[in-house]
Amino acid sequence: AQSVTQLDSHVSVSEGTPVLLRCNYSSSYSPSLFWYVQHPNKGLQLLLKYTSAATLVKGINGFEAEFKKSETSFHLTKPSAHMSDAAEYFCVVSDDYGQNFVFGPGTRLSVLP
Amino acid sequence: ETGVTQTPRHLVMGMTNKKSLKCEQHLGHNAMYWYKQSAKKPLELMFVYNFKEQTENNSVPSRFSPECPNSSHLFLHLHTLQPEDSALYLCASSQEEFQGTSTDTQYFGPGTRLTVL
Numbered sequence: 001a002q003s004v005t006q007l008d009s010h011v012s013v014s015e016g017t018p019v020l021l022r023c024n025y026s027s028s029y030s031p032s033l034f035w036y037v038q039h040p041n042k043g044l045q046l047l048l049k050y051t052s053a054a055t056l057v058k059g060i061n062g063f064e065a066e067f068k069k070s071e072t073s074f075h076l077t078k079p080s081a082h083m084s085d086a087a088e089y090f091c092v093v094s095d096d097y098g099q100n101f102v103f104g105p106g107t108r109l110s111v112l113p
Numbered sequence: 114e115t116g117v118t119q120t121p122r123h124l125v126m127g128m129t130n131k132k133s134l135k136c137e138q139h140l141g142h143n144a145m146y147w148y149k150q151s152a153k154k155p156l157e158l159m160f161v162y163n164f165k166e167q168t169e170n171n172s173v174p175s176r177f178s179p180e181c182p183n184s185s186h187l188f189l190h191l192h193t194l195q196p197e198d199s200a201l202y203l204c205a206s207s208q209e210e211f212q213g214t215s216t217d218t219q220y221f222g223p224g225t226r227l228t229v230l
Binding site: 036044045046090101103104105106 | 146154155156158203205219220221
């Protein structure tokens with residue numbers, strides 16, 4: 001069975017400083033991993049996904065994530081935070097059939113001026 | 114525009130009401146999903162439909178009844194709900210690729226925010 005842990009329920013950074021949102025997973029399979037973002041009163045939006053190709057994945061809005069199998073991690077980073085990045089971020093793992101998606105509890109990112 | 118639309122966007126209902134949530138996807142996908150997002154809780158998968166057939170029911174109470182008349186439409190019928198059912202209900206779709214290692218992803222609608230009085 002898969003599971004996802006997001007170690008921080010809330011992260012607060014200043015505008016212009018780096019962002020690190022942590023995600024660890026467990027899976028019996030070779031997992032596909034995703035990061036989604038949800039802005040207030042809006043639906044989920046896919047940021048990026050890892051599907052057994054390059055371990056460093058680049059996504060939209062300057063975000064990227066690195067798959068580290070030895071650490072079972074898929075942390076999300078961005079070099080410089082922008083006010084518009086304030087949102088809820090979800091790490092997701094799926095099984096080989098792409099049918100069962102397990103969501104982490106989410107990390108709320110606050111960006112201070 | 115994500116290609117997945119949900120109506121209504123907001124719904125307030127009493128515990129004795131009957132209402133339905135509608136989801137429509139214009140992406141040509143074969144799998145559709147209902148999720149529940151409650152405050153301070155992870156997303157919960159409720160139902161999965163693959164080629165119009167229900168393949169998963171995650172122990173959802175019978176007061177929630179899904180319907181998938183075709184691969185583009187998904188409904189969630191609501192009856193005698195409880196206040197704790199108040200949440201954001203998200204619909205998603207994906208292109209079902211049964212090839213061992215899927216590279217597929219899910220596309221989510223904006224959700225219906227449901228309040229049960």
